[in-house]
Amino acid sequence: MFASSPTAFLVLLLAATPASSQTCPPLGASEGRCIELTAEGTNEVPEVQISPGQPTSFRFDSDVRSDGMTLENRERFEVAPGKRLITLEPSERMRGAKPSTLTVCFTDGAAPACASFRLIVHPAIGERRLEIFRHARSVNSVQAELRKTREENSELRAENARLHAEHDRPAGLLGLFASGMVDANGIPSQDITKLITTRESNSLKSWWVKTVRAPGRVVIDLWLENLDAAKSWTPKGAVLVGSKGEVLEASFWPAEPLPPGERRHIWVEVMAPDARTEGTFTLKLWEADGQRTFVIGNVTFPALAVKPGL
Structure with missing residues (x-):
């Protein structure tokens, strides 16, 4: 689900770029989702959720070729291309449409030459911003994955503790008082x-x-x-x-x-x-x-x- 993990990142089968490339920030530190393009991973194409009438921006840390972008059903999008920022806004004609593919190619001649994204149409929610970092696998990216795993485990432990606490409380109206959701003033x-x-x-x-x-x-x-x-x-x-x-x-x-x-x-x-x-x-x-x-x-x-x- 996209709305439940907006800053989760995907690892793709892509080759290295200079060591100065950026890495994804910790979860919650950026507005949108971060995708790291690294030398390890699988051939899966990352999915991006779009919605009619809502713009979605792709910001790259490498220059994109102006003649190297292809977009399926382009006539159904408003497109604002740039060297490092591409914004797509699907029209109402995309409502209920099958997924499309966006492919961009880079100017520097390094591998990977191009990258593709699978655009999934949602009736109400579109991702607003994606940061695309293109670089080789590094210690920093491994640490970022470890931080992500630790944070997810922490959230699961907190949810598990909450569920246990709720089961330890009495049921019915007494349980509402015990949980603090209701007091003598009722519920606003x-x-x-x-x-x-x-x-x-x-x-x-x-x-x-x-x-x-x-x-x-x-x-x-x-x-x-x-x-x-x-x-x-x-x-x-x-x-x-x-x-x-x-x-x-x-x-x-x-x-x-x-x-x-x-x-x-x-x-x-x-x-x-x-x-x-x-x-x-x-x-x-x-x-x-x-x-x-x-x-x-x-x-x-x-x-x-x-x-x-x-």
Whole structure:
């Protein structure tokens, strides 16, 4: 998944360039995803997630030949080529299209002469920025992989500890009090039905939208109607997108199809530090086949109640 690991890097079968080449920074230190092109690895082509109407930029640390770029379905893209920066923006004609391939060739004559990327179309989320570092395998790149593995293991240990802690608590309402999600003041909530913005292309209609906050998590309570009179709407994925483009992974329930013309509750939950869910967000919900989406803007969450004496 691209949205769940935006700074993960791929190792390709590519040859060395000068030792002064850059290496990928530690996870979280850069805005986009970093791809290292090294002398070791496999012949796999890295996948890049794109979305109609959203620009994706490739920044290289080597000059790219102006006549050495090929792009499948180029007529369906807005392309801004440059020596080291290439920006692609797929048009709406790419929605639901099969993957395309972008190939670039470098000017310095060193191996690898060219590099390819597989462009995967997503209905709502596109990667904004990729840093492409082209160099031989080095101690620094090995250390970067070790740092990545250590960080992933640390995250897994933290998640495992959280799950164990939750199982050690009582169930039901008592469990909510024990977890700290509920206190004597209840859970802060607000009705934002009249505040949200919607898109004409939405295939679902929102009858009400309420937001709820508890420590470390927020929930959006949606009462939705399937506007299609013939086809069910089955949710597949959801994200919150902040005002600066930051993407927060979201879970949803239930996952069953919403029959044609019917209404149903759908709850969307995001688990993140409270500071990351402050401000205004856009909710994106998409269905299983990727053709239809539901997008609302101006989504905000209530503040947590301040306890006496704080």
